[in-house]
Amino acid sequence: MPTPTFAVVGRPNKGKSSIVATLARDKSVHIDSRAGSTRDVRRFPMRINGETLYELVDTPGIQRARAVVDWLEGQSVDASERPAAVAKFVEEHKHDLRFRDECQMLTPIIEGAGIIYVVDGSCPFGKDYEAEMEILRWTGQPSLAVINPIDNTDYIDEWKAGLGQYFQTVRVFDAHTAEPEKQFELLELFGHLDPGWQQSLSRAVEVLKASRSEQHRTASSLITDLVVDALTFSVEQSVPEGVGEELVKTALLMQYKRHLEGREKNCRKQIEQLFYFSKLKGSDEQVALESSDLFNVENWYLWGLKKWQLITASATVGLIAGGGTGLAIDALHLGSLGPIGTTISGAGGAVTGAASSWVFADRIGKMSVKGIPSGGKRFTYGPTTNINFPFVILGRGIRHLKLVSTRTHASQRELALDKPILAFLSEKERRGLAKLFARIQSGKKVKESRADLSAMIFGWCEVDA
């Protein structure tokens, strides 16, 4: 059984390449808002460990449809001979520069490819399209039509009516915004064009679904590692007596920031590569994220928690810490004081936690200086003491992951960071996260906390995907 192959055909600038880029998850496809950006046939095989399950073929747009129809109709053949007539046209015109695009487009079809005819649903249907549809009908190959609403959906109904005359199956598919489920549906539909192709396409879709889930799992693990690093990272420097303290402190702070910024950048890069966006590097989209400085505290409300949310989260952590101490005090008194110790200490912890989160909302970490017995001092900056900081890292990570994972490879839009990210978290989830961060920072049950955080991120992002 030959590999199922699908030629994506249509008029220039109707989104053929966008559809191919989205389905093939290939950012290298030349997508241009100008017509005729595809000049040569390009093949996109879907392979699993080297085995090809199907192949998409991006073709140049049809330029002289009426001339081709004229030639074909001039052959005076009956319906059964039409595919042969198309093959003859290609054979006779393959060196004719006037029909270069038509020959390139028709070659995979006469070799057995299924036809995916693409039109733009934001432009009106016209009689002038009928010539190209007629050529496709002459090829005798199984086909379906895809309406790609490039700018809007104004003419979709018109197109459905027009295409219905020539194609048994007509689907609307927005290559720029199609969710993965829609992409998988379309691929499965390709399989229905020929009973022999169905098994391959179903298997391919299963593999792609599993692969997508794995992408999310890996991305969640990368973000978790980043958050854990942000919670536990510290820098230290021993200096002999007499060295300017301010200089050392500034250098340490810079080193601290540089490390975390570098880690975040690497994490983003890997997530983009996971979703096959290697070409995002250096593009406008990347710049838009990069310019939003991680340590610009004023922007933290976008990524992390708002102040009131921060206070409740901090109070929870303080309450638990204080309550634990109080419980120990009560236990030492064999309960003779009743729950007074736990109550007072817990309330004190909550108030202290809330107050410190308010007062030190802008402070990322703490610089500590210790004397060294052999002389000199050891300066340490970090780990962070700011309750919002891990939320900020998490928020930025989730935002980036969501943008990348829901982005199609045809999309030319910028990645936007213009709305609060963790707004979807419930109060309970926020408190749970604060506790989890506190556990990681104290070194208790880090393995379990890490697994919990990774599972949470996976859950949040896979639902959206």
Place this chain on the structure above:
Amino acid sequence: MRKSNDVTPSLSDLYRLREQIDQDLSASVEELRCRDHVIGRECESLDDVGKLLYWTRKQPGLKVEDEARFVDEGAVANVLRIVALASGFLGMSGFLSDDQGLVNVFIFFLCFVLLQVFFCSISIWVMFRSMIGTPPVILPINPMKYLFSRMLPDRRFYRECQSVIRLLALRYGQEMGAVFTIGAVIGFFVVLSTSGFGFVWGSTFSLSNSVVMGFTDTVSYPWASMVPSAMVSGEAIEISRHQQGVTRLGTAEIEITRQWWPFLIMSMSVYALLPRVVLWGASKYYYRRTMRSSFVDYPGSERVLARMKSPIVTTQASTPDSNEFSEVGEVGELGPEVVLVDWSGALEASNGDQFIEIKGVPIERTIEAGLGSLSDDAAQGQRINGMKPRRLVVVVKAWEPPMADLRDFIASLAGISRCSIYLMPLANKPITNESFEDWRKFSREIALDVVDVFALRRD
């Protein structure tokens, strides 16, 4: 699947894993996918720990200076074993070598039994804390801390692997404790067989014989039925009671006080050696388990395993894209003698008079083309040629791309020196820059002296 439960990674394996995962954070995901998939296929039959071990050993390796810092665990352990054995032997020999030939049973018990029980209790607590994931820190006075900090290439790794290092220290601690006790037992027998010392007991608390009897009976309860000879008789307790001013015992009395030694040996074996051996076995088991789980659960390991197990799925193009574009734009003005071509029904829903640029063109000089067959176009071309226009105005749909058949049509006309292409906008929609660019590019491919492109404006 073959389980590789017999394989326990070492600290250096864990360090290599961590280093490689750190390095991979800045590598290309595509490269990692391919590299790890290939490695994964080579070790498909192994379990996760085996796979990761195989993976770490397939990596280029550590820096030379880091490798040099890893002390061979086996060699260090052997040295420690010898030191522990010698310490036990010498400690016991020294303790028993009293000038007066009398050994205080209580001090012996304190040094060689109770102290060991105390250490074993601490070990149990440490093991429990380590197992629940909250290992206590290794105290600065603990010699193992110094050893480990020498053995491991960096302090961060030492901090990260506290749980494993704690159990490793515990494992060797129990082993060394057991070896120390064995050394002490050997020392005991050697001194016992070579010198004639006796045992005495005494206390500032003026303990009565019956209290001591009760104590020895309680202590020897575990072996009382199996080894009754290892119990202390009332006579031995009575005779071995330390009397003020008595510095030496007679031979017969010494023989009776020697009834203490089986009791003491059994106490050492049951309360010092046995718990050590049990704890050693347990810590060895838990160390292996913790090390294996630390290996698999190390942050990033799951990503490595996923890459090793997942198939390589590619959907991308098999050839690079070679398309390129260039752009230039030109503008011009409408002249007096024109023929207007309505291409592909661009004016279908509109009247030419609605547009400033073309409202002056008479209806008889408006030609429709681009919709019918090529012969229809050829006929319309003949009509235009018959009008001998100096200038051609073509109205096209702005929302459609330029097509080569229009170029063919224009090329078939004779005597035209200038052609203006007017873009008809879709109702209530502006014409995009991209559309202009498309048509400008198209205009450059038309072989006339001047070809320009404009948007139609409604009057």
